[in-house]
Amino acid sequence: MDVLDRPSVEQLQGAHFDVAVIGAGINGAAVARDAATRGLSVLVVDKADIGSGTSSWSSRLIHGGLRYLEHGELRLVYESLHDREKLLHIAPHLVTPLPFVVPLYKHNHKPGWMFRIGMYLYDTLSLRKSVPRHRRLDRKAIKVELGSLNPEGLSGGLRYYDGQVVFAERLVLETLISAVEAGARFLTYAEASVAVSGGRVTGLKVHDQLTGQQFDVHASVVVNAAGPWVDEAGAGLQLDRMIGGTKGTHLVVDPFPGAPDVALYYEARSDNRPILVIPWNGRYLIGTTDDRFEGDLDATRGTDDEMDYLLTETNTLIPEAGLTRDSVLFTYAGVRPLPYRPGVKSGNIPRSHLILDHESIGGLISIVGGKLTPHLSLGTETVDKVAAVLGRKLPASRTAETALPGGASDWPAAARALRRELAGHDYTAAVVDRLLDVYGTRVRVLLDLVKSDPAQGALIGSGDSALLTAEVTLAVKAEGAVHVADILHRRSMVGLLPTLGLDVDQAVAEVAAPLLGWSAEQVGSEVAAHREYVRLRLLGGVDRAVLDEAGQPVATS
Ligand SMILES: Cc1cc2nc3c(=O)[nH]c(=O)nc-3n(C[C@H](O)[C@H](O)[C@H](O)COP(=O)(O)OP(=O)(O)OC[C@H]3O[C@@H](n4cnc5c(N)ncnc54)[C@H](O)[C@@H]3O)c2cc1C
Known part of the structure; x- marks a missing residue:
């Protein structure tokens, strides 16, 4: 297992990076990934955990974005479809094809022929x-x-395929x-924040929240990839406002009467907005809303309305679904990092990304927008700009051809x-399925840990949400987790099961304690912090018994 050490202040202060990236x-x-694999020295800094921002709160689709065709965003759709295909190959354990049906109803704002042209x-x-x-x-x-669909005004439908990334965090x-x-x-x-001198970036000013230290890091180029926080991360630089985000909420329910075995893309009867009902992680993800948001980006949550x-x-x-508020297992909400367009209806704000270099500050590049799907293209496009600023000729990007760490050319x-090897252990089918879906070929690293120390194979907790001790070890030692919420919600993914990790957080904290040097008191505060995270981000800020x-x-119900 390759161990990832958190770099020390001394290591960072003594280094000079070609590019420093704000936001993981x-x-x-x-x-x-694009910059490092093309030979640049890179530092990434995030104020929270890897992937804990908007990237965790999306519809989890790897899609061309059918509705962007309506707004003429052909390049976005083309790039997204291109990257969708690449991701199906480089991350087959995480990105899988997903069948969709668009039911065509009389009430639809968009006529059927428009959908059909879109499909062609x-x-x-x-x-x-x-x-x-x-x-x-x-x-x-x-x-x-789809016999359970409301027949009133239903004239037909369109069936097509897109992609899904169940665990976008991974x-x-x-x-x-x-x-x-x-x-x-x-x-x-x-x-x-961005450090500037004489109209050029000199690197980053960093405030390490774990140690309380503040220090400068030197870099030739800074890429501000802070998602909806781009303006905050660029505060003090006298730049025009870049982001005008819209909030989107999702809810998760158990399979319900009439639940489809395909994803549905539906025009809402009340306001003609697109609604998605998506089979996800053995349950259903239903979303989403699209409302302008000016509130606290660090505390987005779904509301009762x-x-x-x-x-x-x-x-x-x-109609037979009969879903009520009591059916909802959890909700989540995020803010789309869209360009600031005052006066434009939220659904009409362009979804294509912008990669801005700023005339007033040499060496600063800001990313505005940028969906999950076309991130390979965005990475390459940004690094091409970085190379131009550095005056360096870089080799061509290979990110779209190179498997991610858990990928394999023949994943099935x-x-x-791996399933045969896991069968030699006493794990339930649900645990085995989760291990393969979450880690892909990195299950091999877990099995090696168990082989070298059988205690690593012990389960923490029971039932579907049980996890291996080795998963905690891997998360902390090789995947950069430093808090209980990181381990449960963005490494093992146990936190997205109906128990939300609340049944195992105490035990996980105790296993993580010696690895992270926590005292008994810190174990208590880690568990409390995890419970507050769940209450705030997944339970709508409400104290609800899970x-x-x-x-x-x-x-x-
Ligand atoms: C409701 C909803 C549904 C969506 N559905 C889809 C979908 O199905 N498919 C799709 O392709 N896209 C979808 N998107 C869009 C997609 O999720 C986002 O555009 C994408 O995740 C943005 O990624 P990002 O890296 O730019 O931002 P983020 O994921 O938000 O990352 C920014 C990071 O910057 C960090 N940060 C902020 N400020 C600082 C600072 N000062 N210092 C250090 N770090 C900082 C944050 O902690 C965060 O981790 C959806 C978005 C929403 C909101």
């Missing part, structure tokens, strides 16, 4: 794709395929690990072999 979301990680364009822009082309469903066919993490394998350094829980809107629309689409065969007295998830 998907875009910061993609820039770091979608297919044309992705000619060499590995997923099937779209197919029309007439009224009879859609009723056979996509960010593996992208960053790939950068680190190529020589990049990273520092989490450290807030950065948003929950009611999404539940009502889902119940209208699938690799997964079968576990019953036996430590099982409270039954939902």
Whole structure:
């Protein structure tokens, strides 16, 4: 197992980086991976955990973005479809094809022919794709395929394929690990601002939240990839406002009566906004809203009104669903880092990213927008700009051809072999499935840990949310986790099960304590911090019982 040490202040102060990246979301990680693999020295700094910003709070689709065609964003759709295909190959354990159906209703704002033209364009822009082309469903066919859909005004539908990244958090993490394998350094829980002298960047001013230290790091170029926080990270530089984000909320429910086995892309009856009902992680993800947001970016959460809107629309689409607030296991919300466009309706703000260099500050590049899907293209485009600033000729990017750390050229065969090995241990099918879905071929690292020390194979907790001791070791030693929430919500992904990690957080903290040097008191504060995180970010800020007295998830209706 390659151990990732947190760099010390001395190491960072003594170094000079070609490029320093603010933000370890998907875009910061993609820039770091592209830059490091093309030979640049790179530092990534994040004020929280890797992938803990917007990249954790999305619809988790790796998609061309059918609706962006309507706004003429052809380049975005083309790049996204291109990157979708690449991601299906370089991260097959994380990114998988997902069948969709668009039901065509009389109430739809967009006429059926517009959807159909969109589908042809979608297919044309992705000619060499590995997923099937779209197919029309007439009224009879859609009723056979999706008998639970509200029949009122239903005239047919369109079936097509896109991609899904169930654990977007791991996509960010593996992208960053790939950068680190190529020589990049990273520092989490450290807030950065841009250091400037004489109209040029000199690097970053860093405030390490774990040690309390403040220090400068030298870099020739700074890439501000702080997502919706881009303006905050660039504060004090007298730049025009760049971001005008919109908030989107999702909710997660158990399988319900009439639940589809495909994803549904539906125009809401109340306001014609797109609604998604997506099979996800054995449950359903329902989203999303799209409202301008000027609040606290560090505390976004779903509200009761948003929950009611999404539940009502889902119940209208699938009348037998009968979903109520009590059906909701958890919610989450994030802010899309869209360009600042005062006066433009939120749904009409362009979704294409901008990579800005600033005339007033040499060596500063800011990323505005940038979805999960086209991050490979965005990374390369940004590093091409970095190279121009540095006056360096770099080799061509290989990120779209190189497997991520958990990937494999023949993932089904690799997964079968790993599954056979896991069968030699006493783990339930749910645990084995999660290990393969979350870690891909990195399961091998876990198995090696268990082989060298059988105690690493011991389960923490029981049932579906049990995790291996080795997962905590891997998270802390090789994947940069420093808090309990990091281990549960962005490494093992146990925190996205219905128990939200609350059934295992105490035990996980005790296992992590010797690895992270925590005292008994710190174990207590880590558990408390995790519970507050869950309450604030996943339970809408409400004290709601998630576990019953036996430590099982409270039954939902
Ligand atoms: C509701 C919703 C649904 C979406 N659905 C999809 C989808 O299905 N498919 C898709 O492709 N895209 C989707 N998106 C868009 C996509 O999630 C985002 O555009 C993308 O994740 C942005 O990534 P990022 O790296 O730019 O920002 P982030 O992921 O937000 O990362 C920015 C990072 O910067 C850090 N940071 C901030 N300030 C500082 C500082 N001063 N110092 C150090 N670090 C700092 C933050 O902690 C954070 O980790 C969706 C977005 C939303 C909100």
